[in-house]
Amino acid sequence: MMTARVSPFAWLLAGCLLLVAALAGLLIGPAGIDIGAALRGLVDALPGLTVTSGLTGQESAILLSIRAPRVVLGALVGGTLALCGGAYQGVFRNVMADPYLLGAAAGAGVGATAAIVATEGRGWVTPAAFLGAILAVYITYLVGRRGHDRSPATLLLAGIAVTAFLTAIQTFILQRNYGSLEEVYSFILGQLGTGGWGEVRLLAPYALIAAVVIIAHRRVLDVLTVGDEEASSLGLEPERIRRRLVVAASLGTAAAVSVSGLIGFVGLIVPHVIRLVAGSSYRVVIPLSMMGGAVFMIGADLIGRSVLSPAELPIGVVTAFFGAPFFLVVLRQSRRGL
Amino acid sequence: MRLLSLLLVLAACGGDAVTTTIATTTTTTVVATTTTTAVPDQNFPATVIAANGEVVIPERPEAIVSLSATATEMLFAIGAGDQVVAVDSLSNYPPEAPVTDLAAFTPSAEAVASYSPDLVVISFDTNDLLAGLTQLEIPTLSMPAAATIEEVWAQFAALGAASGNVDETAAVVAAIQADLAEVVAGTDLGGRTLSYYYELDPSYFSVTSSTFIGSLIGQLGLLNIADPADADGAAFGFPQLTAEFIIAADPDLILLADTLCCAQNAAAVAVRPGWEGMKAVAGSGVVELNDDVASRWGPRIVDLLSQIAGAAGELAAAA
Numbered sequence: 001m002m003t004a005r006v007s008p009f010a011w012l013l014a015g016c017l018l019l020v021a022a023l024a025g026l027l028i029g030p031a032g033i034d035i036g037a038a039l040r041g042l043v044d045a046l047p048g049l050t051v052t053s054g055l056t057g058q059e060s061a062i063l064l065s066i067r068a069p070r071v072v073l074g075a076l077v078g079g080t081l082a083l084c085g086g087a088y089q090g091v092f093r094n095v096m097a098d099p100y101l102l103g104a105a106a107g108a109g110v111g112a113t114a115a116i117v118a119t120e121g122r123g124w125v126t127p128a129a130f131l132g133a134i135l136a137v138y139i140t141y142l143v144g145r146r147g148h149d150r151s152p153a154t155l156l157l158a159g160i161a162v163t164a165f166l167t168a169i170q171t172f173i174l175q176r177n178y179g180s181l182e183e184v185y186s187f188i189l190g191q192l193g194t195g196g197w198g199e200v201r202l203l204a205p206y207a208l209i210a211a212v213v214i215i216a217h218r219r220v221l222d223v224l225t226v227g228d229e230e231a232s233s234l235g236l237e238p239e240r241i242r243r244r245l246v247v248a249a250s251l252g253t254a255a256a257v258s259v260s261g262l263i264g265f266v267g268l269i270v271p272h273v274i275r276l277v278a279g280s281s282y283r284v285v286i287p288l289s290m291m292g293g294a295v296f297m298i299g300a301d302l303i304g305r306s307v308l309s310p311a312e313l314p315i316g317v318v319t320a321f322f323g324a325p326f327f328l329v330v331l332r333q334s335r336r337g338l
Numbered sequence: 339m340r341l342l343s344l345l346l347v348l349a350a351c352g353g354d355a356v357t358t359t360i361a362t363t364t365t366t367t368v369v370a371t372t373t374t375t376a377v378p379d380q381n382f383p384a385t386v387i388a389a390n391g392e393v394v395i396p397e398r399p400e401a402i403v404s405l406s407a408t409a410t411e412m413l414f415a416i417g418a419g420d421q422v423v424a425v426d427s428l429s430n431y432p433p434e435a436p437v438t439d440l441a442a443f444t445p446s447a448e449a450v451a452s453y454s455p456d457l458v459v460i461s462f463d464t465n466d467l468l469a470g471l472t473q474l475e476i477p478t479l480s481m482p483a484a485a486t487i488e489e490v491w492a493q494f495a496a497l498g499a500a501s502g503n504v505d506e507t508a509a510v511v512a513a514i515q516a517d518l519a520e521v522v523a524g525t526d527l528g529g530r531t532l533s534y535y536y537e538l539d540p541s542y543f544s545v546t547s548s549t550f551i552g553s554l555i556g557q558l559g560l561l562n563i564a565d566p567a568d569a570d571g572a573a574f575g576f577p578q579l580t581a582e583f584i585i586a587a588d589p590d591l592i593l594l595a596d597t598l599c600c601a602q603n604a605a606a607v608a609v610r611p612g613w614e615g616m617k618a619v620a621g622s623g624v625v626e627l628n629d630d631v632a633s634r635w636g637p638r639i640v641d642l643l644s645q646i647a648g649a650a651g652e653l654a655a656a657a
């Protein structure tokens with residue numbers, strides 16, 4: 001039986017985990033800043049509060065200009081990717097759907113690559129990535145629902161084909177533009193290490209729009225799971241709702257990918273972990289996926305910059321390396337189905 | 339006198355991956371020559387040992403194809419430029435190099451063969467290029483990125499022997515070695531120990547002192563802040579650092595080797611979050627290197643070291 005809503009305990013637990021992850025991300029790092037001083041520095045940075053932190057100018061810059069935006073960016077990217085993954089799964093009634101399988105990430109990758117190759121600076125990367133993502137998911141959706149066979153397998157195959165096609169285009173562009181190889185490769189690897197408050201400001205509006213639209217439709221997603229005919233009989237317009245949600249999820253995915261690169265795994269795994277531990281209703285999956293994604297990404301980033309400190313491990317490696325076994329454990333121990 | 343083999347051993351050579359010995363089989367004594375074009379035919383067939391093993395070059399090559407930007411620079415430096423008929427699209431130096439659309443990263447043996455080469459030089463063996471060229475019986479030298487300065491000299495020597503420019507090569511190598519020594523000797527840091535961060539790309543990939551470029555810069559007495567990040571060598575000397583670590587290390591010099599690829603410069607570094615307070619940024623410690631010069635191990639290593647030495651010297655003098 002579906003759990004209809006997020007219990008106060010679940011909210012509290014998710015909030016505590018997010019707080020712990022954020023504090024760990026803020027207080028741990030290779031510079032070895034004193035934790036007490038760092039805490040005072042954080043309080044001092046809050047508006048209206050003045051505390052003598054004892055931090056040097058350099059330590060203060062590391063705390064507030066490096067660690068803080070990195071934690072916030074990790075939360076936004078992880079939360080957005082997990083939220084959008086959950087939305088895709090609901091929209092397509094397919095638990096295997098995620099931003100990567102449907103081609104959104106590959107589309108964003110092509111858009112970003114084209115922008116890096118064709119323009120100076122990175123001003124066009126985000127809009128180009130967004131357009132690429134929207135186009136990729138639209139083509140997948142269009143191809144996947146054509147003909148008599150509208151099974152989930154058809155949609156997945158369409159997504160795989162679109163991804164392969166776009167990846168081929170990206171490879172072709174790269175082969176003709178070796179000079180951009182390093183920058184594009186760095187983008188593909190995915191990372192939060194170079195992010196600052198500028199990237200946070202870039203992503204935040206898109207993430208907010210995606211979150212508002214998807215969370216507002218969480219009940220509708222539950223209705224869609226029983227079928228389009230049933231949804232229509234309740235006065236809903238399934239196709240219009242799907243389009244709206246796909247646009248919102250693609251917007252969020254594209255924005256996240258454009259600032260952090262192609263970080264995989266989060267959009268697929270986090271919603272499933274939430275399903276396994278908290279219930280399969282989208283009224284639970286959507287908000288808790290957002291919280292879980294934020295916690296997961298902050299934690300993964302912390303591991304990525306700590307395990308080889310002072311060297312760094314690409315975050316995409318961490319999300320898969322630690323996320324996959326964790327998911328398998330949850331999958332094996334859970335008695336619930338997906 | 340019958341000379342069965344002439345072994346040209348470079349005393350400094352110690353690399354494993356690249357040839358250290360060049361052997362040629364002749365029937366008469368090799369006569370040293372000072373001319374740049376007249377190379378006695380008796381130098382051939384020549385047997386050169388490259389990373390892909392022994393390679394026999396039957397005659398003095400007149401149609402060399404280079405798929406290595408570094409090898410192209412070396413070939414022109416040693417006077418073999420007129421023997422080069424085609425170079426890959428990345429071989430942008432010297433300007434007179436016959437650039438084609440041959441792709442070094444995704445080469446095709448057929449495309450290379452269309453230039454009817456009698457010698458091919460590569461630095462990457464992708465797409466089974468080496469096997470393809472071997473099947474076509476085209477002598478091919480594989481010369482991957484040098485890990486040490488000794489491997490640079492060995493690659494020079496191999497190209498000199500393979501192209502029939504042994505004496506010119508020896509003179510060029512001696513000149514480069516003398517220039518490097520002069521740069522090192524002329525660097526006066528005033529007793530200060532300066533540290534540096536070498537940036538390969540804007541995601542903070544760097545090099546340690548165990549790499550070729552790191553060991554080259556190390557000759558100036560500069561300390562590399564990236565060394566602790568790959569103490570065990572697991573990252574093969576190319577660790578990715580964190581911004582936090584770089585800021586905390588606060589190096590005297592920030593050497594940017596990503597100015598062409600990624601549009602990085604002193605102004606771009608200055609606006610990175612948290613970097614504005616670093617002494618290299620606040621002072622004049624950000625050095626904009628040419629990516630191409632910095633990423634090749636050819637004759638322009640002198641230019642690279644000279645630029646870094648100049649910046650370090652100025653910084654030390656200003657302190």
